[in-house]
Amino acid sequence: MTQLDERKLDPAVALASLDDTAPREPHRLYALKHGDCFAVADAYGDIRGTGDGFFRDDTRVLSEFRLTVGGRSTSLLGASLSQDNVLFTANLTNLPINDADGRQIPQGALHIERVRLLWQERLYERLTLSNYSQEHSTVLISLRFAADFRDMFEVRGSTRSKRGVVGAAEVGEDSIALRYEGLDKIVRTSVISFSQTPDRLEPDRADFLIVLSKRSRQTLYIEVGGQVADTPDRERFRASAARARFNMRAKRRHGATLHSSGRVFNDWVARARADVALLTTELPTGPYPYAGIPWFSTAFGRDGVISALQMLWLNPGLARGVLSFLALHQATETSPFSDSQPGKIMHETRKGEMTALSELPFGRYYGGVDTTPLYIHLACGYADRTGDMGFIDSLWPSLCAAAEWIEEASRSTGFVTYQRAADSGLANQGWKDSFDSVFHADGRIPKGPIALVEVQGYVFAAFQGLAQLAERRGETDRAQAWQQRAEAIRQRVESDFWLEDLNYYALALDGDGQPCKVRTSNAGHLLFVGLPTPERAGMVADQLLSASFHTGWGLRTLADDAVFFNPMSYHNGSTWPHDTALCAQGLARYGNRDSVVRLMSGTFESAVHFNMRLPELFCGFTRAPGEAPIAYPVACLPQAWSAGSAFMLMQACLGLRIDGWNGEIHVTRPRLPIGIDNLTIRHLAVADNAVDLTFQRVGDRVGAFLADRHEGLVPLIVRS
CATH class of the missing domain: 2.70.98.40 (Glycoside hydrolase, family 65, N-terminal domain)
Known part of the structure; x- marks a missing residue:
């Protein structure tokens, strides 16, 4: 072997x-x-x-x-x-x-x-x-x-x-x-x-x-x-x-479309939409966005879920396809070689000779610690977006099995941790899965099992969402238990991961419960799920937007004062568009929408330098006048969650949320990207209707309104 x-x-x-x-x-x-x-x-x-x-x-x-x-x-x-x-x-x-x-x-x-x-x-x-x-x-x-x-x-x-x-x-x-x-x-x-x-x-x-x-x-x-x-x-x-x-053309027609007053901006949006369509493969379970070309042109659990989250407000059908595929391939047995346990959601699947011969475990591999709670989070988000309780009912046994895996995985420490079950598997099992992406401030590689900070945030969101779905299903006792579990996770993260001396969250806890006192973009994912208090969220936001993280093109994965910081590395200081977009959505959640506009602008300008196509990642060098972002030598291009970043950033700017339960569109403190005076979302599905929604800049404010022919079909609730 x-x-x-x-x-x-x-x-x-x-x-x-x-x-x-x-x-x-x-x-x-x-x-x-x-x-x-x-x-x-x-x-x-x-x-x-x-x-x-x-x-x-x-x-x-x-x-x-x-x-x-x-x-x-x-x-x-x-x-x-x-x-x-x-x-x-x-x-x-x-x-x-x-x-x-x-x-x-x-x-x-x-x-x-x-x-x-x-x-x-x-x-x-x-x-x-x-x-x-x-x-x-x-x-x-x-x-x-x-x-x-x-x-x-x-x-x-x-x-x-x-x-x-x-x-x-x-x-x-x-x-x-x-x-x-x-x-x-x-x-x-x-x-x-x-x-x-x-x-x-x-x-x-x-x-x-x-x-x-x-x-x-x-x-x-x-x-x-x-x-x-x-x-x-x-x-x-x-x-x-x-x-x-x-x-x-048929794939690109799925979901709503965007058109703005900016010609070059429209070219970027069109290319991003085309890239998502290119990477989306029609499987028996429905559409699934393959991760990226060339290295990852296959179904990845984490990548598929995040890409579907990015596109959820425009095209919920993509989320349905991802959820169906992952439910079908949910683990039912324990295997150290494939890192599987009952209820766990797949990380990666491959069809080549080496995996067929079990030379490598990736034929169907489950060594991703975050995919299972993210799967639940996507299912809850899909339900909120569409109100499609029939589909959620069909997934319910799978969602409960996933929740049981989370409970089992966190039984010993209270946190969901990872430690590879076989030497053939991945040493690090979060989205930053390089061998050196998790470390202590002095450069020591921590011993396992390791609890990543963002994973606990995903677990919090999973239990919170499940509690709401259980309530709708009339399962009151289960709803209360899951809500209590979510609150317990919130309190444990706030007490065990918060670093008073840094006013920031630790990257991880090692096997001894000691924090890895390293400032990373992972903490921004806690904002994405809404776990921190507003005060602590503000402290994290200030640092993410400081020169330590913000390059002018996007956010670095690692602060520039860390011992392993290298802007040319894969995970320790580079800029990943999907990571920037998740953090931006978190900033918007806490009301920091003007900063989201800055991040959107930097990301768009990066795309312009990369011929309108955002790569998987690029180097995390600080932006200088007249210079372009520096390419990472062997990044995937196109990459699904990089293409989808355009749409998550846009949603964060617009402050847009669709309430599928009540058939309503909610818009809170909307902003438009720099240089864009109007933007129209066409054929936006809300309950059983499809409407056109326009955002228009008026002085220093942005207004939102439905096309005349849609007035009264869908309530539009705008908060300034």
């Missing part, structure tokens, strides 16, 4: 294994996704075989895919994704080359366009060459390819003592099949097909001599899939593109 080093789960570790030609800037890479397939390539459309590739079910089925023209690489003109994330386009031109007859072709005489999409486990590519010279030419076009069939965890840095067998390439007339039989006895295949017969086809290369008369154009179609299909051609490409675009 392969021994897991938890450091290899940190994508930063993968950086050390990349060669000098590796694509290291995630915002310069381009991702496509459909279902359980995704592709990542550079701006040229090339796959180089490092962290990029074409992946199917957590296996890299195309590890190299490079284009040369006339025996040379191309020159990049530009690259882009369509607004709906369906089509990737690279515009290229030739370097000085010779044609097949030895005549020189000057640089810029040829235009090469690569258009790519994914649909139903196949990669489709259209390669178009246009000759803008005055000469007839026969141009050598070469595609170099390979499929290493490496498991995603191998790509991320895990090593294996033994692998399966790579079969000999099967070279056909106009296609080639690459095969690998894994140790799990599954044969994985990658078939590369061409619309015209190559002039030379070898196990790792296809050469085409393309005849171009002056001012002419020629097109080559390529497909990569798991099996032989019909010959690629224009009709197949167009039909697949049309189906993919229709599918994406």
Whole structure:
């Protein structure tokens, strides 16, 4: 069995294994996704075989895919994704080359366009060459390819003592099949097909001599899939593109939409919405937002729940899909290897060879201490948003089982703690799961079991919400018990985690009950659930908004005076948009809405520098005039909870809450983002109605009103 080093789960570790030609800037890479397939390539459309590739079910089925023209690489003109994330386009031109007859072709005489999409486990590519010279030419076009069939965890840095067998390439007339039989006895295949017969086809290369008369154009179609299909051609490409675009359009129509007076702001919102749609996979249980590309393109419990919370006010159907999936995969037995206990909610699921062979525990892994209370919190939030008690009744046995797990997990200390059950699991099991993300002020790594501060906040919210649902179900005794449990957790957090000398909450308590006296953004999540007293919430808010945390682009995960602070680290000083958004929602909950506007502005400006797409994280350097935020080298892009941050920040600015029980919209002290004078939310579902709600800046105030045709349908309650 392969021994897991938890450091290899940190994508930063993968950086050390990349060669000098590796694509290291995630915002310069381009991702496509459909279902359980995704592709990542550079701006040229090339796959180089490092962290990029074409992946199917957590296996890299195309590890190299490079284009040369006339025996040379191309020159990049530009690259882009369509607004709906369906089509990737690279515009290229030739370097000085010779044609097949030895005549020189000057640089810029040829235009090469690569258009790519994914649909139903196949990669489709259209390669178009246009000759803008005055000469007839026969141009050598070469595609170099390979499929290493490496498991995603191998790509991320895990090593294996033994692998399966790579079969000999099967070279056909106009296609080639690459095969690998894994140790799990599954044969994985990658078939590369061409619309015209190559002039030379070898196990790792296809050469085409393309005849171009002056001012002419020629097109080559390529497909990569798991099996032989019909010959690629224009009709197949167009039909697949049309189906993919229709599918994406349907996903983007779910829920309400936003439109503001700011054109660039609208571009960001549209891209964020498209990214959520791209990462959302239709499962038998409903829609589920996969965490991020490339490292986490699968169902994660924590990420799915938080993404659904971010989108809940706009699209509660996403929350329903997440809850249904997690309830179906709730643990029913105890397993140290998978870190499961009855009632616990799944952390991660994988489909690759290494998990199938139990070399790693992540086939279905439960080593997340926060996912179970967050699951309950989402269910309670969904109920408040929709009033859908029928669905909650169907979930009730699962919610009760989750509550029982929380009770059992906190029996010995009064807090929900974690300590990995097997060495193959994660050492740290909160959202900051790097091996060094939990520590004492002097740098000592605490011994377990560990109680994280934000997890206790999630537990407080879970029991508080369950108490309200139990009351609606007529289970008065259970409601009172859960409400008492919530209040007991609140009091214990206030007494055991509060640090008088720092006027802040400790990051965690170690196995001896000693606090980790480190200031982190985790404390901001207590504001998100409303646990602290207003006085203490104000002290936390002041520090989160100080220069120790607030970079000008967002909030750092760790104060800049901590012993392990490093703005280039994965969890110890970087900026995560979803973390900033959760803290911002907490600030808004305690009435600090003007500061939320500042955070929204910094996050939006960060997105502008990242081509309208927020990465998983970026470096936590302080903002300086004229400088852009610094990218983290191997961050996921897109990332669901980063895209969803735009919408949680917007809700926090607007002070908007929907009461699904009474069919009402509540707006409290609304603010608009800087530079935005009006914003309209269209087709906002409230009970059985869909309404348009507009926010308008009037002097130094912001008003809210429903469209005339909706007057009287839904009560709008505005508090200034």
